[in-house]
Amino acid sequence: MDFETIIGLEVHAQMLTDTKIFCGCSTKFGAAPNSHTCPVCLGMPGVLPVLNKKVVEYAMKMALATNCVINKSCEFARKNYFYPDLPKGYQISQYAYPLAEHGYVLLETNGEQRKIGITRIHMEEDAGKLLHDEHNPVSYVDLNRTGVPLIEIVSEPDMRSPEEAADYLKRLHEILVYLEICDGNMEEGSFRCDANVSIRPRGQKEYGTRTELKNMNSFRNVQRALEYEIKRQQYLVENGETVVQETRLWDDAQGVTSSMRSKEEAHDYRYFPDPDLVPIMIDDAWVKKINEELPELPPAKRERFIKDYQIPAYDVGVLTADKALALYYEEVVKLCNKPKVASNWLMGDVMRFLNEDKRSIRECPIKPESLADMIKLIEEGAISGKMAKEVVEDMYKTGKSPQEIIKEKGLVQITDEGELVKAITSIIEANQAQVVEYRGGKEKVFGFFVGQVMKATKGKANPQLVNELLKKMLAG
């Protein structure tokens, strides 16, 4: 049977505010357990929440960047359930009236654009964490994360393959990081994803029964989990069994999903408007202000790079994947005006060094001015491309300018014709047999002479000039 896959994703992204959503505690990751807490986020009797306005503005940025309509009025609701990591016994979230709705992002696969709808974006608070003792039947509660602001981005069931789901996720991730509202760290849980997936025979209109997948902490795992789950559902349907509506957990080590709870066991969250918080009114002026603060987003940047720099789409993709990298690239190009050469150096040597050291472009020891200078030196013929390979490595290691390194290492290229003619003359004299061979038509020998000149000049000779002179002089 030919099946069609239907996927919808729910993404939770932690907002990069300094303080929590309803109190003044720090949001920093990795502190000693329960050190970033106060009576409010601990859910003490009698405490009340006060909304951090910055969370609303960050969420508005994401809403605008994903083409959503921001509601003029929205409200917080309580999602009620019992769990030790939830000190109030309810999570403050949004339900009937979310911040924003009806958005979309565009995906491009093989030159074809696909629109993935965004149902809604809402704000909520994160829960804490449980730490289970490995040796004793005891669990500990760390409430540092309680009250850290989140936005939930719910997609329409618009994705048709695990690859497309991964593409969509990468796109959301890219936007969040570009907006500088989320650090995007999946391992630390700053960017989390649940997936709803179902299958149906191709051509059928109604959706099949869906399952919800949880616990996937990387793009790769989302894709793997979906692939597994689709196969599992196909197997069930092909063998006359039915898919049960349930929540399933992805097991990374085993590479399988397993049932966590069925529909019957699903919580009734008893949502109702939180009486401790007032509705949030968002007027046009506020939306306008946030809109003006938005940075250039990846699609616009890509378009501009292709137009302004005339570099291949592949290069544009790599360079704009990281906002800081794109910025770095633009600075280099501005100074040297060699877009393709700059792209080659950045994507080649510089990125290789960074990847080897697991560093980001922000931590790159080579300043954009230095890389631009180096490119200019090559263009001017002051150093050869081969020499530049050595220079750029030293620049990375020491953070020094190319001029400094060239000076220190005596790497100045010989462009003095007279000096080279002298060297070539003595080489021709010492290798008469090869000269005869060359003049007899064996052009391969030419490379031998180039090598000899380079050896004699310790690689400092300008290769172009060497070629020219050799050709002239060997011709006799």
Added chain:
Amino acid sequence: MELNQLTIHELQEKIKNNSVTATQITESVFSRIDAVEERVHSYIRLMKEDALAAAAKADVDIKKGNIKPLTGIPIALKDIVCTKGITTTCGSRILHNFVPPYNSTVVEKLRSAGAIFIGKANMDEFAMGSSTETSYFGPTRNPWDLERIPGGSSGGSAAAVAADECIASIGSDTGGSIRQPAALCGIVGMKPTYGRVSRFGLIAFASSLDQIGPFTKDVEDCAIMMNIIAGYDPKESTSVNAEVPDYRQFIGRDIKSWKIGIPKEYFIEGVDPEVNAAIKKAIRVIEQSGGQCVEISLPHTQYCVATYYIIAPAEASSNLARYDGVKYGFRAADVRELLEMYKITRMQGFGSEVKRRIMIGTYALSAGYYDAYYKKASQVRALIKHDFDEAFKPCDVILTPTTPTPAFKIGEKTDDPLQMYLSDVFTISTNLAGIPGISVPCGFTSRGLPIGVQFLAGHFEEGKLIQIASAYEKNAKIEKRRPTL
């Protein structure tokens, strides 16, 4: 007269002219407590040592001439407001050992004004009740008749003032929990406008209805207390940033040409004839004072109790979810796993009235029932609010009985929740509408039980309430009696 029998303004005079010390006042309150507390049981916890230390400090301030509005005045706090370092139980076993790490805003304000805290007053568990009988720590008795209830849920705060076990006290009012016990104990009690007094540190029962207010021996003291506790609090999102007038300026002003609405729906069968007669008399006093009383209609009055008993339990079911035995308070012993801990902790930690309301509220919010109950109740609530908005267009103030009957006997209604709920029938609408209300003594029954008259005003019109209550108090000349204990 003993010092503990005086009002705040009377004591302030004496403090200012150096005829008494804060220590003398505090000692006089504690000697009264020693004499009657065993029979009345106004308090869950007394803070004698702290109070005497605070009084000694106040006396140093007084000597220096540093006298603040409540310097040296002994105040009782309902055990629902959090006091840093002092056990705050909310009348429940589940919080019997809870020591707050912070002070509620109202406590901070009172302390800054010089108040001396005497103790934490008894209350219905989580403020759920109208008689102070649901307290885990046993009932409080009405000082006027120890066989009877003092009203509730702030019964301890009301009884403490009526029995002169403090000078004034703090209560909270979700459906009448200040005004009803004030009426039944023969004192003044005010529920301010929702958003007027900070709820920060008030242990939540029903967040959209709860409001803190004072119990006092007369209307002027009520104005003094309101001057201290009212005002915007950035720690509370529903707190309103509106100017707070000096409420004392409304004392002694006349109410000539005021229009007073008498809602016909509040004069119904089932109201005790003696209460009815006292209210009729109060209306005459108001008219003799220059007020013009007109019959008005609040057409959705009959739905108030039903609406309240959906909204309040719904919010309570969520507010009380945090009492799970994980972080603080009572935790059941000998439990092995999580669900069992939750179940047994809450089964043993909560009393039956609290459990009843959690169940009602949980049901009302459940999938498939939300629209029929919670949503419908919210819509009716809007209509009730609209009734008042309309009524206050022509009227300055509305006058009603505070309660349908005087204090009933202990145990009389504990087996009949619906009868208990109906004792708040005249006070509940105020909370649903968010408007302020005050109960003022208006006489006694033939058995010598106090009766209260209630005045209601529009949002943030507490000044009008002080004005009419003070005019009424002056002109009604209600005989000054003290409970014989």
